[in-house]
Amino acid sequence: MAVHCETMSDVRREIDRLDRELVKLLAERQGYIEQAGRIKGQRSAVRDQARIEDVVQKVLAEAEKAGLSGAIAEPLWRLLIEKSIEHEYEVFDKKSAAE
Template identity: 60%
Template structure:
C-alpha cells in the first residue's frame, strides 16, 4: 500500500517575499507530483495486467471521461483549463504508451 502524500513545508504563494521562497514551494510541489505520478503509473501497470486484449489498452471514451473529470476538478481548484487539459492529455498519452509496453512485456 502506498502512503499518503506528504508535501514539504513551504511558504504559501501569497506570502512569498522573494524568488527563493517561490522556488522552494514549486520544488516541494514537484516532489509531491512525482510521487503521485508514480502511483498513477502503477495503476496503469495494473490495467495492463488486467486487460484481456491489447485492443482495449487505448479507450477513447475513457480518455474523454478522464479529461472531463479533470476539467471539473481544475475549475473547483482554481487551475486554468488552459494548463489542465493539455497536461492531462499528454499524461494520458504517455501512460497509454507505457501501458502498451507493459502489456506486451507481460505477455511476451
C-alpha cells in the same frame, strides 16, 4: 492554495516541494497504469477513447473548482494520458511475450 512568498527563493522552494509531491502521485498513478496493462485481456483494450474523454472532463471540472486554468490542465492531462497509454502498451506487450 499557494502560500504567500516574498522572494523568488521562496517561490522556487515551494515549487520544488510541490514537484516532489507530484512525482510521488504520478508514480502511484503509474502503478495503476501498470496494473491495467496486466489486467486487460486484449491489446486493443489499452486505448479507450471514451475513458480518455471521461478522465479529461473530470479533470477539467476539478481544475475549475481548484482554480487551475483549463488551458494548463487539459493539454497536461492529455499528454499524461498519452504517455500512460504508451507505458501500458509496454507492460501489456511484456506480459504477452512472457505468456
